[in-house]
Amino acid sequence: MTQLAPTKHPFIADGEATAILPTGGKQKPITVIGTEAIRETFDDFCVQQAINSRLAPGVTDLVLNPDAHCGYGAPVGCVMVSPTHVYPGPVGVDIKCSMSLLQTSLPADAVVDKQTRRALIDAICERTPTGAGRGQRNAAKSRPVDEALGQRVLVEGASKGVCEALGIPPEWATRCEDSAHVGHDDSTAALALRLERLLPHAHRFADKMSQLGSYGGGNHFGECEVVEVGDDPRSQSVAETFGLVDGGVAFLSHCGSRGIGHQLATGQFKALQAKFEQWNIPLPGQDRELVYAPLGTAEADAYLDDMALGANFATVNHLLINALVLEAFQQVIPGATGQLVYFISHNIARKEIVDNRPAWVHRKGATRAYPGGHHALAGTPFAQTGHPILLPGNPQAGSAVMVADPGAVLSRYSVNHGAGRQLGRKAAKRALNQAQVDQSFNEADILSNCRHYPIDEAPAAYKDFDEVLRSVKSAGLASEVARLKARFVIKDGDKADD
Template sequence: MNLTGNDLKNIGFAEGKALGLALQIMEQQYQTMSTGDKLVLLKGVFEDPSAYVNDVKLSALAHELLKPGDDTIPLNVAGKPYQIYGADAIEQGALSQMETAMKLPVTVAGALMPDAHQGYGLPIGGVLATQNAVIPYGVGVDIGCRMCMTVYNLPVTALTEKKEEFKKLLVNNTRFGMATFNKPKDHEIFERKAFSELGIAREMKDRAWQQIGSSGGGNHFVEFGIVEILDPVNEFNLAPGRYVALLSHSGSRGLGANIARHYTKIAMDTCKLPQEAKHLAWLDLDTEAGQEYWLAMNLAGDYASACHHQIHERMAIGLRETPLAMIENHHNFAWKEKDAAGNELIVHRKGATPAGKGVLGIIPGSMATPGFIVRGKGLAESINSASHGAGRTMSRTKAKQTILQGHVNKFLKEAGVELIGSGLDEAPMAYKDIHQVMGYQQSLVGVLGSFMPKIVRMCGDAKFQEVD
C-alpha cells in the first residue's frame, strides 16, 4: 500500500516540495518496506533532518527539510472584533482593509471612524492599537498632519467689509504645494538632534528648511471664518458668541513623506506579510529601525506643528492682533497609550482625531460646510478617537470627472464662501455630509462650538500672486 500525502501530514509534513519528495523517495527506494516502517523512517527524517544529510537515499529530502521555510508571517484566521461608527456610510474597501488589519498578530484592538474611506494599509479613518509594534502605513505618509485654529477679538462683519484685505493676507502669507517662501523663517525645530542623528532626516533637512511655514496640496487649506462658541464653560474662557478665526490644515511636507517611504520599505523588507496585508508591515519597537522610526515620526509631527505656528504668526502680524485662543490637534500619528488594565499600547490614528476624556480637537467639514470644535469623551470602544473630518464620498479622479465647476460656484455662493484656488477634487460635494458624520459620533465627542469658512485658500491657485 502506497503512502499518501495525508499520511505524511499526520506526522508533521506540510504541503510543499518536501512532502512530494518524500513520497517519491519512498515509492522508488523503499518499495519493499511496510507502510508503518516507512512512516517511522520519515518521521525520524522530519524531526532530525541533519542526521540524514549524508544518507545516500534520503540526503535530498534532508536538505530540502533544512532549507529556510517561507518567511511570510501568517495572518490570524479570525480577526479581532472592532467597533464601526457610521457603518452604512463607509465603503466596502475601507471595511475590508480594517478587517485585514484586525488579523495582524500584533493587533490588540481597533475602531473605524464615520469618515473612513480606503487608503493604503490601514484605511483613512482607521484606529489600530498594537503591542510594541509601529506600522508606518498605519500612521500614513503625511505624518503629523494637523488642524490649528486661532480665534481673534474681531467683529465678524470685518470678513465682509474688509474681504480684500483678508484675501491679501492669505495670498501674501501662505504657500501651497511646490511653492515656498523666498526667505523662510528660522525655527528651533532645526536644532533637534534627530536632524543630525537620523540619516533620512539629515538628508531632508535642507528641504524641510525651504518648506517651513508652507502647506501641502490636496485637501490642505488656510482659511478665515466665523467661530461660534456654544458652550459657556470652555477651556478658553471665551463668552458664547461669534468670533473671527483662522483655521489651517496641513502636515509635515516632504520631510514626513520621505520618512514614511524610507521606513515603510524597511518594514516591508523585514516583515513579510501576505499580499493583502503587505502595506501593514510593522517595525518592532525593540529594534533599531523601530526606535529610529519613532524618533523620526515625532520629529515630523513637531515639524508639522512648527509650520502651522509660523502660518498663524505671519497672519497675526498682518492682522496686528493677538489671538484670544489657539486650538491644535493632529492625526496620522502613533501614540503610546495605556488600556484599562494599564498595558502600554501603540495607538495608530490614520485620519482620526484623539478624543480622550477632555481632549480638545477640531473636526472640519469641507470648504463650504461647517467644522466643529470638540471635546473628547474618552470612549474606550473607540480607542479614545473620533473622525478627522467629513471624509470623502468619491475619489479625486471621480470628482474631477463628474463634478461641474458651475455647480461648485453655485454651492460656494450660496454658502457665502470666497475661494482662492483649489480644484474640482476638493469640491464640497466630493465629501460626506459633516452633520451626518457628527451624528454618528455623538458618543465620542461633545461640541463646544462651530466654525464656518468664509475666505478659503487652497493649492492650485497659480494665478494668484503675492500682492502689496
C-alpha cells in the same frame, strides 16, 4: 492585496451609531462608529483594509470611524492599537497631519466686507505659500529658515528657543496636543543622532526646510471662520475654557509635515519592505503598505525616530502658519490680536495607556479625544473640561469644535478627523461640474484664493457632515461646543500631501 467579496451589510449593529465588524477569526471584532447611513459609505476595499489591519501581528484593537475610506495600508479614519508593534501605514506619508485654530479679537462684522476679506487673503498668501512643492521663495513675507534652524526644529519641536527664533509666541506650545516629540528612548539626543545619520542622504534638505510655514496641496487649507458657540450652558462654559469667542473671527488650518515628512515616511516604507523581502516575512493581507516592526528592534527604533522628526516639523509648521496669519490680520486690520486655541494631530502614533498597559495608538485620519478628568490632561488648561477637538467638515457645511465625553473609551479615546471623502479625486472630477461648484461658493458668499475652487475638494466630494457628527454624538464619544462658518478659504489645486 486580498480583496473582500462584495457584501452589502457586513456590520452587526449594537446601537444607533455603533456596530461591530467580525474578522472571521477569534480576535476581538472591529469597533465601528457610524449610523446605518454612514456605514453604507464604507466600500469593500475600506472594509478589507480594516480587516487586514485588525488581523495584523500585535494589533489588539481596530476602530473604524464615520469618516473612514480607503487609505495607505490601513483605512483613513481608523484607530489601531498595538502594545508590541509599530506600523507606518496607520500614520501615513504625511506624518502628523494636523488641525489648528487661532481665535482673533475681531468681531464677525470685521470680515463682512468683501474687499477686506480679499485683502486678508492676499496678505496671508504673501506669507504662507500653498502647493506641494512650494516654500518661502514663493511668499515675499514668509519667515526665512536656514538649515541650522531647520535642524533645531526637527530635533526640538516647539521649544522656547525655536519659537523665539521664528517669532512664535512661546506660550502657544502649551496649547498643543504635543509640542515636541522625542526619540525611541524618550530622549532628544536620539533624534539628534538619527538626523546626523540621515543628513548626508537627505534630498534637497534646504528646500524642505524652506517649506516651514506653508500649506501643502489637495485637502490642506486655511479658513477664516466665524465662531457660533452652542446655546446650552455646557457649550458656553467649555468654550470659555477653550478661549472661543461667540461671534468672533477665528482661523482654522489643516496641514502637516510637508516634503520632509513625506521623505521620512517613504524612506521607512522602502526600508521595511526590503526587510520583509529579505527575511521572507508574510505581509498582512498581502499588502506591502502594512509592513511593521516589533518594538525594541532597530527597525522600530528607526521608525519611531523618523516619525518624531517629521512630527516636530509639522508642529512648528502649524505654529508658524498661525503666527504669520495673525501678522496678516494685523496688517489689514491694525490692532487685531490672537490666541491659539489648540493644535491637534490626526496622523500619528502615540504611546498611551490602554487597558492598564503601555501601547502604541496609531491614529490614521483620527483625532485624540480625552474627556475631562483623563489622567493625561492633568496640569493642562483642559484638565476639567477635556481638550478641544477640531473637526473640519467643508466650507459650506461648516466645521466643528467638540469636546470628548466619557463614552470615548469605546473608541480608544478617538474620534474622526473630519467628514471623510465619499468620492475619490478622479470620481469627483468626473461627477461634479466646475461652474456649479464655483457658483455654490458665490451664493454662500465664501471667497477663495483660487480662480476656480478645486473640484476634487468640493463639498459634494465629502460625506454628509451633519450625519458624521450625529454618529459621533449618538455613539456618546463627544459633544459639539461650537460650529465654525467659513468666510474665506486658502486652498491649492495640487495633489493632496496625505
